[in-house]
Amino acid sequence: AQSVTQPDIHITVSEGASLELRCNYSYGATPYLFWYVQSPGQGLQLLLKYFSGDTLVQGIKGFEAEFKRSQSSFNLRKPSVHWSDAAEYFCAVGPLYSSASKIIFGSGTRLSIRP
Amino acid sequence: EAGVAQSPRYKIIEKRQSVAFWCNPISGHATLYWYQQILGQGPKLLIQFQNNGVVDDSQLPKDRFSAERLKGVDSTLKIQPAKLEDSAVYLCASSPRDKNTEAFFGQGTRLTVV
Numbered sequence: 001a002q003s004v005t006q007p008d009i010h011i012t013v014s015e016g017a018s019l020e021l022r023c024n025y026s027y028g029a030t031p032y033l034f035w036y037v038q039s040p041g042q043g044l045q046l047l048l049k050y051f052s053g054d055t056l057v058q059g060i061k062g063f064e065a066e067f068k069r070s071q072s073s074f075n076l077r078k079p080s081v082h083w084s085d086a087a088e089y090f091c092a093v094g095p096l097y098s099s100a101s102k103i104i105f106g107s108g109t110r111l112s113i114r115p
Numbered sequence: 116e117a118g119v120a121q122s123p124r125y126k127i128i129e130k131r132q133s134v135a136f137w138c139n140p141i142s143g144h145a146t147l148y149w150y151q152q153i154l155g156q157g158p159k160l161l162i163q164f165q166n167n168g169v170v171d172d173s174q175l176p177k178d179r180f181s182a183e184r185l186k187g188v189d190s191t192l193k194i195q196p197a198k199l200e201d202s203a204v205y206l207c208a209s210s211p212r213d214k215n216t217e218a219f220f221g222q223g224t225r226l227t228v229v
Contacts, residue, residue, distance in 0.1 A: 108156070
């Protein structure tokens with residue numbers, strides 16, 4: 001079965017602190033992995049994506065993610081969060097080579113920033 | 116480059132009424148998706164088009180939901196009749212192809228069924 005699990009529903013961190021959001025996936029086809037961010041009332045914006053090469057991938061807004069095949073994980077990190085990072089974050093997995101699969105999303109992690 | 120356009124942004128209807136949402140994807144994008152996002156959940160794919168053909172509609176409640184993409188460009192999603200549980204944000208997304216690419220999202224239509 002295809003699934004994306006984000007175990008943390010809500011995380012609060014202090015401004016300037018480091019952040020790690022967890023994501024685990026189960027996907028039959030070779031995966032293409034994504035992190036999206038959604039601000040209130042907005043659509044989803046792509047933060048970063050990964051399908052091959054260096055397992056540490058850089059994205060926009062200072063975010064990075066590390067792919068660990070052995071753990072089927074793709075965790076999102078940021079060394080120092082800003083108040084503007086407060087939003088909902090979604091991990092997603094899509095098909096790399098097979099058009100028969102679809103892009104599926106985790107349930108999201110809501111990030112709050114403590115001043 | 117213009118993004119994915121959706122309308123309306125907000126809609127309030129009574130249960131058993133009908134409603135339609137419109138989406139215009141990014142120019143040249145062959146793949147179009149409709150996702151349903153219920154409050155507190157991640158987006159759930161309702162239907163995926165490749166040009167004007169349906170690729171996946173396995174999670175579309177076909178007794179009440181319908182979607183079309185007649186000329187392989189813009190698309191409409193219709194609900195008839197609406198139920199209270201259809202209250203959600205309906206997101207349209209597009210991508211240049213059906214694999215090896217991310218989806219680009221519109222701002223969504225927030226539907227409230229009362």
